[in-house]
Amino acid sequence: MRNPLADAEAIFRAGLDRVDPLAMMQRVLTLTGDTLRVTTETECHVYDLARYRRIYVLGMGKASGRMALGLERLLGERITAGVVAVKEGYLETLSRIRLLEAAHPVPDARGEAAAREVLAMAREAGPDDLVIVLVSGGGSAILAAPLDLPGLPLTLADKQAATRALLACGASIHEINCVRKKLSAVKGGRLAAAIAPADCLGLLLSDVVGDDLDVIASGPTVPDSTCGADALAVVERYGVGERIGKNVLAVLSAVADGRAPETPKAGDPVFEHVRTVLIGTNYQALLAARDKAAALGYATLVLTSHLAGESREMANLFLGVAKDIAEYAIPLPRPACLIAGGETTVTLRGPGKGGRNQEMALAFLAGLAGEPRNAEEAVFLAASTDGSDGPTDATGAFASLAILREGQNLGLDARAYLAANDAYHYFEAVGRLLKTGPTNTNVCDVKVLLVP
Numbered sequence: 001m002r003n004p005l006a007d008a009e010a011i012f013r014a015g016l017d018r019v020d021p022l023a024m025m026q027r028v029l030t031l032t033g034d035t036l037r038v039t040t041e042t043e044c045h046v047y048d049l050a051r052y053r054r055i056y057v058l059g060m061g062k063a064s065g066r067m068a069l070g071l072e073r074l075l076g077e078r079i080t081a082g083v084v085a086v087k088e089g090y091l092e093t094l095s096r097i098r099l100l101e102a103a104h105p106v107p108d109a110r111g112e113a114a115a116r117e118v119l120a121m122a123r124e125a126g127p128d129d130l131v132i133v134l135v136s137g138g139g140s141a142i143l144a145a146p147l148d149l150p151g152l153p154l155t156l157a158d159k160q161a162a163t164r165a166l167l168a169c170g171a172s173i174h175e176i177n178c179v180r181k182k183l184s185a186v187k188g189g190r191l192a193a194a195i196a197p198a199d200c201l202g203l204l205l206s207d208v209v210g211d212d213l214d215v216i217a218s219g220p221t222v223p224d225s226t227c228g229a230d231a232l233a234v235v236e237r238y239g240v241g242e243r244i245g246k247n248v249l250a251v252l253s254a255v256a257d258g259r260a261p262e263t264p265k266a267g268d269p270v271f272e273h274v275r276t277v278l279i280g281t282n283y284q285a286l287l288a289a290r291d292k293a294a295a296l297g298y299a300t301l302v303l304t305s306h307l308a309g310e311s312r313e314m315a316n317l318f319l320g321v322a323k324d325i326a327e328y329a330i331p332l333p334r335p336a337c338l339i340a341g342g343e344t345t346v347t348l349r350g351p352g353k354g355g356r357n358q359e360m361a362l363a364f365l366a367g368l369a370g371e372p373r374n375a376e377e378a379v380f381l382a383a384s385t386d387g388s389d390g391p392t393d394a395t396g397a398f399a400s401l402a403i404l405r406e407g408q409n410l411g412l413d414a415r416a417y418l419a420a421n422d423a424y425h426y427f428e429a430v431g432r433l434l435k436t437g438p439t440n441t442n443v444c445d446v447k448v449l450l451v452p
Helices: 004-018 021-028 064-078 109-124 156-168 173-182 190-195 228-238 246-256 282-295 311-328 356-370 401-409 414-419 423-430
Strands: 029-032 035-039 044-048 054-060 081-087 098-102 129-135 199-205 274-280 299-307 336-342 379-384 396-400 445-451
Touching: 004 282, 004 336, 004 379, 004 396, 004 445, 021 029, 021 064, 021 199, 021 274, 029 064, 044 199, 054 064, 054 109, 064 081, 064 129, 081 109, 098 109, 109 190, 129 190, 156 173, 156 246, 173 228, 173 246, 228 246, 282 299, 282 336, 282 445, 311 336, 311 356, 311 379, 311 445, 356 379, 356 396, 356 401, 356 414, 356 423, 356 445, 396 401, 396 423, 401 423, 414 423
Parallel strands: 054 081, 054 129, 081 098, 129 199, 199 274, 299 336
Antiparallel strands: 029 035, 035 044, 336 445, 379 396, 379 445
């Protein structure tokens, strides 16, 4: 007999397995003698390692520790030294590369110290050296050194306040990172500037909708496509000027009017010896999830890898599709599995605890509470591939009419919990949180809708 909850989790985990950073590094990188090849579906690059005096490894992000493990297994003692910063708990056992832990999503002093170490090693590299930079989602917060500008003091506390304000206002990751780049000594191509004139190979795992290279971890090794005026526009759009603080506003204004240096742009000489390769994406996870769903007997459709917008609004989309499948067999006949990926946002209105995926699952339940007709059998799972949905220990949450009734039997009002942005405590009470622990990867989120 079919178990939709178990099926939904199995489908999600199949996508998760596909984007394991160690497997991706082994798939993309090969070493024959002194020849290192980097090969993806769309490009191939060759490096003669014999011509380099030293090989350094730098990295940042939730998946960068596992990426470093793959690199160590391939290159071994060829690696001279390395420093990689990961989210606390996202650890691997390494021998040639130092692994440093830091906070996420709000940076801490460990992240600032790690950024200083990464910059120091980058500046050691010379024209006969190769620097391999491992970049994945979460790197913006995990590696967080404030930009040092004469007469414009900027502290870690300033960056923390700005991060909290931007995370709470509903801004997209593109908008948040636009601001972050202007405040950082590492982001927006500034790490590439520190590495120059050494050769730089950036290996990226994407956690952003659209896979924009300068948005992934705020683009430490790629040209910045935004300017100071863009960052100020984000602040104005969301009305967070007072909350991000006067020091941050002063720096953004100085960059916008030319009194402080901009991030390096396309054509800047610092990128002359930089090559950037995207090795893993959300879409790859969706395809693997699709294959698993098909193997389980579901008619399957990957809807999009570009899901964005408010979590609670996107929940209504999935609920509407579930009803269409049940009533009209569109866009799929039953048993049906609809899969989507991307990254939504949450505008905080209440004091509760949760993440964007838990919020979406709770909004799905709230919609069911209002009108369950034709969605009685639907099961919905919203989960993050990095294993931590927002500032919680949960990966995501399940939603269904049966789960709604479990909550009602406990006296829980899904709509009241949603109003308080308190999805975590709702799903904790009904026992429907999904917890994987740290996955050591990060390619946005995966949503699975089943209509048996």
